[in-house]
Amino acid sequence: MSAVKPRLTTSAMIASIAAEGQKTQAAPFGHALSALAETRPDIVGMTADLGKYTDLHIFARAHPDRFYQMGMAEQLLFGAAAGMAREGFTPFATTYAVFAARRAYDFICLGISEEKLNVKVVCALPGLTTGYGPSHQATEDIAIFRGMPGIVVVDPCDALDISQAVPAIAAHDGPVYMRLLRGNVPLVLDEYDYRFELGKAALLRDGPDALIIASGLMTMRALETAEALRKDRIDVAVMHVPTIKPLDEAAINAAAARTGRPVIVAENHSRIGGLGEAVAGSLLRAGLAPRFRQIALPDAFLDAGALPTLHDRYGISTEAMVQTIRGWL
Amino acid sequence: MGEVQGQGYIAQALGIADVLAVAYFHALTYRPEDPHWEGRDRFLLSIGHYAIALYAALIEAGIIPESELETYGVDDSRLPMSGMASYTPGMEISGGSLGQGLGIAVGMGLGLKRKKSGAFVYNLMSDGELGEGATWEAAMSAAHWKLDNLICLVDFNNQQADGPSTQMLCSEPLQPKWEAFGWHAQRVDGNDIKALVAAFDTARTLAEPRPRVIICDTRMAMGVPFLQARERNHFLRVEADEWQQALAVLSEGRHA
Known part of the structure; x- marks a missing residue:
């Protein structure tokens, strides 16, 4: 008899996005x-x-x-x-x-x-x-x-x-x-030296191997991804961009100007018209052209289902992000 | 104003002129020298393209100088063809995305009540805007909140861009409809000054805790028979010599 994997069901709208045991x-x-x-x-x-x-x-x-x-x-x-x-x-x-x-x-x-x-x-x-x-x-x-x-x-x-x-x-x-x-x-950011400032991006951790630029819950995922990658001796920086408009182009461009470090934008949004394209525009206008990647939702109407299933399916769970970024580096 | 452009929403302006005359020179409380005076009655022009008519009222009321008349619709003018609050003193909202005025009026009515102000909010809308669903969301809400400080004016000229409003999306029977939505509703000849004065007085002095609507049946291009006679007069082109004829007819009427 094989063990039956419990089937996840569509979570209620009031379900928390918090992982089990998370603060x-x-x-x-x-x-x-x-x-x-x-x-x-x-x-x-x-x-x-x-x-x-x-x-x-x-x-x-x-x-x-x-x-x-x-x-x-x-x-x-x-x-x-x-x-x-x-x-x-x-x-x-x-x-x-x-x-x-x-x-x-x-x-x-x-x-x-x-x-x-x-x-x-x-x-x-x-x-x-x-x-x-x-x-x-x-x-x-x-x-x-x-x-x-x-x-x-x-x-x-x-x-x-x-x-x-x-x-x-x-x-x-x-x-x-x-x-x-x-x-x-x-509750995640209490462990970082961080305060919300309207219009300001914040570098939460630094690292030479890649720069992840993220907003919303994807910043939390990026921090978890960074921790996971550290075990593979991959050291990535994470910049949190809580204000998407107006965009803190100065901070973003300065962080992305560091040579050799690919820029990965992670967003809980369609790859069209969100933070990724906003960052890309900012970089190009400043004459910066690092390797650029997006972790974002596809340009499609998405499936119904349980959130953990869907976050895995569309690549915005921590596990999926770790896999994807490993493949890029 | 329209002469500068040679065209415009002239028929609507002539049709609504009597309603605006009664509003600005009988009903509304305001200070011409201080258009944003806190105690003023608010007058929202939901139908932005009627701005040509409201500018005339604001000029007569002394809120805009008459010298600006010629700048209507001209580059960098304070009198754009569709009314905008940021351009014009006395223009309370940017109308023109039709169907928005009544919802904003509900919020202002609620806000005035929070401030315990006795001011009224008037919202002037068109029969065409009755087709917008948001109008009816706002109508339900105004009655729900018992907004007795809200007076809606519906210009029923039965003419919208593609033809007669009643043939585009019929809103009749209109008065019972507003009543069913919980409003005190009156329907009057919108080109009859006496009837309008009485209707405004009723709406302002009514003791019932309900919003009030005055449906004004108006005639497009009222007062200028040769323009009135044009079958489709939603957006009128008027030749130079016709302006003179129209002005002559109107001033005759004025002196009669």
């Missing part, structure tokens, strides 16, 4: 926003029937009179957020990344961005963080929002990053799109 923090966005609101009476929270799934329910509980449930109506959500901002408030408006990027694009673009309004668009399920299939997988959200003039695009890595990004994006006067990890969010 996590619960609902860092909700707690950070609630705390910030104590000193910022202008902050209001708005959602389109996804308060619970964007951790905004924590804020709603703490500040019920400042919470606006707009119902399942994303175009209304962002229109009304624009109106709130016009009256001097700072709305944090939450939904899933697919609905903000695809359904409400025009309302965020013309209603908010064109008028430089102070709305923070905070969206769960960025890239491939749900097994529900293409209806919920925002694999092209960064491409979409990078194309929108005037909006800042933030892709935090972990609970610490999110907690620090919330006051930073609130302090920025203008529209922001932030990708959100919700639920039990891994």
